[in-house]
Amino acid sequence: MINVDRLTKTFGLERAVDDISFEVERGEVLGFLGPNGAGKSTTMRVLTCYLPPSAGSVSINGLDVTTDSLAIRRLIGYLPESTPLYPDMTVRDYLRFVAAIREMSPGDERTRIAYVVDVCGLTGVLSKRIETLSKGYRQRVGLAQAMLHDPEILILDEPTSGLDPNQIVEIRDLVKSLGEEKTVILSTHILPEVEASCDRVLIINRGKIVADGSPESLQARFQGDQRLLFGVEGDGAGVEDVLRSFAGLSVLDHSVDGESSMFTLGLTGTNDVRPDLYRLAVENGWVLTELHREEARLEDVFRQLTSEKAYSRAKA
Amino acid sequence: MKGLFVVARREIRSYFDSPVGYVVLTLFLLLSGWFFSNSLFLQGVASVRTLFDMTVVLFMFFVPAITMGTFAEERRAGTIELLLTLPVRDWQVIAGKLLAAFGLLMTAIVLTLVYVATVANLGDIDGGATFGGYLGMALLGLACASIGIFASSLTRNQIVAFIIAFVIIFVLFMLDKVTIFVPGSLAGVLQFLSLDFHYQNLLRGVVDTRDLIYFASVVLLSSLLTAYHLSKRPE
Numbered sequence: 001m002i003n004v005d006r007l008t009k010t011f012g013l014e015r016a017v018d019d020i021s022f023e024v025e026r027g028e029v030l031g032f033l034g035p036n037g038a039g040k041s042t043t044m045r046v047l048t049c050y051l052p053p054s055a056g057s058v059s060i061n062g063l064d065v066t067t068d069s070l071a072i073r074r075l076i077g078y079l080p081e082s083t084p085l086y087p088d089m090t091v092r093d094y095l096r097f098v099a100a101i102r103e104m105s106p107g108d109e110r111t112r113i114a115y116v117v118d119v120c121g122l123t124g125v126l127s128k129r130i131e132t133l134s135k136g137y138r139q140r141v142g143l144a145q146a147m148l149h150d151p152e153i154l155i156l157d158e159p160t161s162g163l164d165p166n167q168i169v170e171i172r173d174l175v176k177s178l179g180e181e182k183t184v185i186l187s188t189h190i191l192p193e194v195e196a197s198c199d200r201v202l203i204i205n206r207g208k209i210v211a212d213g214s215p216e217s218l219q220a221r222f223q224g225d226q227r228l229l230f231g232v233e234g235d236g237a238g239v240e241d242v243l244r245s246f247a248g249l250s251v252l253d254h255s256v257d258g259e260s261s262m263f264t265l266g267l268t269g270t271n272d273v274r275p276d277l278y279r280l281a282v283e284n285g286w287v288l289t290e291l292h293r294e295e296a297r298l299e300d301v302f303r304q305l306t307s308e309k310a311y312s313r314a315k316a
Numbered sequence: 317m318k319g320l321f322v323v324a325r326r327e328i329r330s331y332f333d334s335p336v337g338y339v340v341l342t343l344f345l346l347l348s349g350w351f352f353s354n355s356l357f358l359q360g361v362a363s364v365r366t367l368f369d370m371t372v373v374l375f376m377f378f379v380p381a382i383t384m385g386t387f388a389e390e391r392r393a394g395t396i397e398l399l400l401t402l403p404v405r406d407w408q409v410i411a412g413k414l415l416a417a418f419g420l421l422m423t424a425i426v427l428t429l430v431y432v433a434t435v436a437n438l439g440d441i442d443g444g445a446t447f448g449g450y451l452g453m454a455l456l457g458l459a460c461a462s463i464g465i466f467a468s469s470l471t472r473n474q475i476v477a478f479i480i481a482f483v484i485i486f487v488l489f490m491l492d493k494v495t496i497f498v499p500g501s502l503a504g505v506l507q508f509l510s511l512d513f514h515y516q517n518l519l520r521g522v523v524d525t526r527d528l529i530y531f532a533s534v535v536l537l538s539s540l541l542t543a544y545h546l547s548k549r550p551e
Contacts, residue, residue, distance in 0.1 A: 048401045051549055073403040080401075084394030086326075088333045100322040101402045145398075 001026045001183055002047065002153070006056035009042050016042040018207035019056070026152075029179035031198035032187035035306050039207040040187040041081050044157050047185070048078045060153065074102070077146035081157040081187075083138050087131035091122055091141055094130060095148060102149045116144040119174065135162040143171070147178070154178060156186040160193060172197045191302055205306040218301050227252070228265040230277060231290030236261030242284060249273070260289045319404035323412025324419070327386070331420050336382065344378055344424040352431045362438040364431050368449040368519050372489060372512055375421075375460050380481035382420055383464030384474040386413045387542070391550065392472040400546075410542050414462055414535075421457035425450065444521030452518030455531040459511065460485050462538035469542045472551075485511070488534075 002024040009017040017039040024030050032040040045051040046058055049069040058065045060072050086094060095116070099109040117123055120140040125133060130141060139162065146154055159175065160168045175197045178184055188194060194201050195215045203211040203218075211218055232239055235256050243251055243263060253264035267273060274291055281288045331337035348367050355366040390396040399409060435441050460481075467481035468474075492510035495503035507513050511534075514527040 045397070050397055050401050070403050070405070073401055076401070078398070078401050080394065080397045082394060084396075084398055086330070086395055087393070088330055089326075093329070097322065097326050098402065100325075101319055101404055103318060103403075 001061060002185075003059045004043075004047075004056070005058070007043070007046060007053050007058055008055040009039075009046055009051060010054045015207050017046070020204070020207070020209050021056075022202060022209060022212060024183060024185065026183055027179070027181065029175065029184045029186070029197060029199045031194035031201045032185065032204055033189065033191070033194055033201055033302060034187075034204035035189060038204045038306070040204055041157055042207075043204070044078075044155050044185065044187060048076055048155055049073055074149070075152050077149065077151035077154045079142045079146045079154075079156045079159055082161075083142035085130045085138060085141055085145075088129060090127050090129050091133075092126045094141065095144060098145050098148055104149060112148055112150065116147050119147070120144040121170075136164065136167045139163055139167070139171070143174070151182070153183045154185070156184065158187055158189075160188065160190065168193075203302060203305050210305045211301065226267045227294040228267060228273070228277070229290050229292040229294070230263040230265055231260050231288065232263075232281065233260050233287035233289055236263070239263070239284075239286060242280065246273075246276070246280065262290065317408070319402075319408040320412045320415065323399075323404065323409050324415040327413055327416030328419055331382075331416065336385075337420060340378055340382055340420065341424050341427070344374060345427055347374055348428055349431075352428075356434070362435045364428075364435055364441075364446060364449065365519075367428060367431055368453065371453050372456065372515060375456060376482060376485050376489065378424075379417070379421065379457065379460035379485070380464045380467065380478045383413075383417050383461055383468055383481060384477040385468065386417065386465050387469040387546070388471050388474045388477040391469075392474075400549075406543050406546050407539070410465065410539050410546070413465055414458070414539065417461040417465065418454075418458050421461065422454065425453050425457065442521065445519065446521075448518045448521040448523060451523065452515045455518070455528070456511065456515050459531050459534040459538075462535040462542075463488075466538040466542045466545075469545050469550075488512075 004020060004022050006019050006021050007017055008015065008019050020039075020043070032043065034040050042051065046053050046065065047060070049065050049072055052066055060075060063072050063075075065072055086097075089097065092113075095113050096109065099113065104112065117126065120143055122137070122140055122144055125137055130138065133141065139159065143156070143159065146156065156175070160171050163171060172193065175184055175186060179197070179199070186193075186198070199214060201211070201213065201215055201218060202209055230243070236254065239261070240251055240254055240263070243249055243265065248267055250266045251263055252266045253262075255262050272293070274293060277291060278288065280286075331340075348370060351366045351370045352364065355361045355363065387396065390399060400406065432441065432446060463484050464477075464481040467484065468477040470480060471477050488509065488511040490510075492507045492513040495506055498506060508530070514530045517524055517527045
């Protein structure tokens with residue numbers, strides 16, 4: 001559905017987006033993840049036909065962004081970063097303005113406005129001027145505006161920035177339900193967000209794609225060594241030796257805290273050894289207080305891929 | 317085409333949802349009324365000629381004030397990004413904004429017809445000259461508005477946009493007044509480039525194609541420059 005082929009966008013000497021290629025299937029929810037200034041917004045601006053590409057091509061439904069820009073803009077609903085809206089208009093007038101520019105029929109306009117107002121929870125603020133609304137409401141107006149013409153593709157640039165935790169959950173749920181039939185591309189630098197709502201993640205750093213895959217597969221790929229927390233009652237005397245003899249296991253840390261002692265264990269590979277450790281405890285008559293496996297989180301993946309060190313390593 | 321009118325309607329509404337429209341209309345009528353009644357009561361001349369003469373000076377200040385926000389404010393607030401990713405062409409946006417500014421100016425101009433009615437009651441009115449005057453005011457307003465919109469597209473700051481527009485209009489106004497300082501061959505060129513020269517031609521009640529072409533060129537050139545600048549998508 002969306003095909004980005006060797007897209008490059010330069011501003012003067014700066015390469016904001018550097019030779020990236022990816023495809024998005026219909027019905028996919030794709031998350032752009034990356035630190036600030038990584039090129040997420042620029043990529044979205046090219047997709048929405050706001051900025052022309054410097055090199056490479058972008059096609060959506062077989063239409064090219066440079067030659068069929070109007071047709072593509074009809075397909076897309078777009079929420080730009082920081083949700084720019086006309087402050088002196090009321091919410092109702094603003095939605096009507098967007099409907100008019102999108103050449104919706106009066107009947108469509110009425111039903112769609114009623115729908116987005118309902119879904120985005122705007123009923124109470126319809127007659128208010130946008131400048132008087134809180135950030136959360138503005139964000140919802142921006143989202144309503146993007147969804148108004150029932151677009152096949154939604155492009156949302158940081159849809160949850162500036163929202164409180166409840167609102168973030170609301171927007172995530174909304175994105176999820178939209179993603180059931182629509183193609184959604186959203187950008188964020190908040191990691192739980194992609195884990196919560198995306199089928200697929202593109203991690204972008206300095207204009208390049210550094211990882212591409214489902215949140216789970218990325219976690220698995222970067223899992224590497226596991227860490228386990230293992231706690232027993234008592235001072236743990238003799239426990240360490242038994243643990244060391246266990247195949248593949250290494251004791252990274254041992255601390256005693258009052259009545260119990262805590263071991264941090266390292267293990268290579270991804271096999272789950274928790275049942276074995278439990279049996280080991282039973283055989284030796286230890287009283288278990290803690291047995292926990294630390295998952296490699298997307299956050300770790302993100303840090304690994306986008307840190308300065310990762311960048312210089314990739315360059316070398 | 318529809319996009320043009322949707323944009324224009326929104327702009328007009330924003331003029332009247334904010335004080336801009338009312339302030340412009342009130343001040344314009346106040347000042348032009350003062351010039352008109354001055355000549356009527358103090359000089360005893362039943363003519364709208366002073367109104368026409370003063371319009372250039374009034375437009376020099378009023379038009380940049382009307383247009384300074386058109387693109388500068390959209391750029392500052394970032395709304396330009398949403399507007400230009402909606403299915404409208406850049407030229408429709410520019411033309412829509414021009415149409416809205418022109419509409420506000422025409423409202424002000426039409427309201428001055430009261431003076432014409434007054435003069436017509438008191439004595440004979442020169443129909444040709446009055447028609448030429450109103451056509452001139454409309455064309456001058458359109459030209460100045462297109463210059464103002466171009467100036468507004470150059471910056472994110474409304475004050476800067478105002479000053480740029482004012483300077484361009486002022487220079488175009490002054491061109492035919494400095495002809496005595498330049499050699500004859502250049503004088504003709506300067507004169508032809510002057511806004512006021514063509515406006516004064518129309519005030520005589522003679523509608524010459526050259527004057528119409530001049531105003532059309534100013535509007536077209538400014539709009540093309542605006543479109544060119546916007547196409548580079550300045551931040």
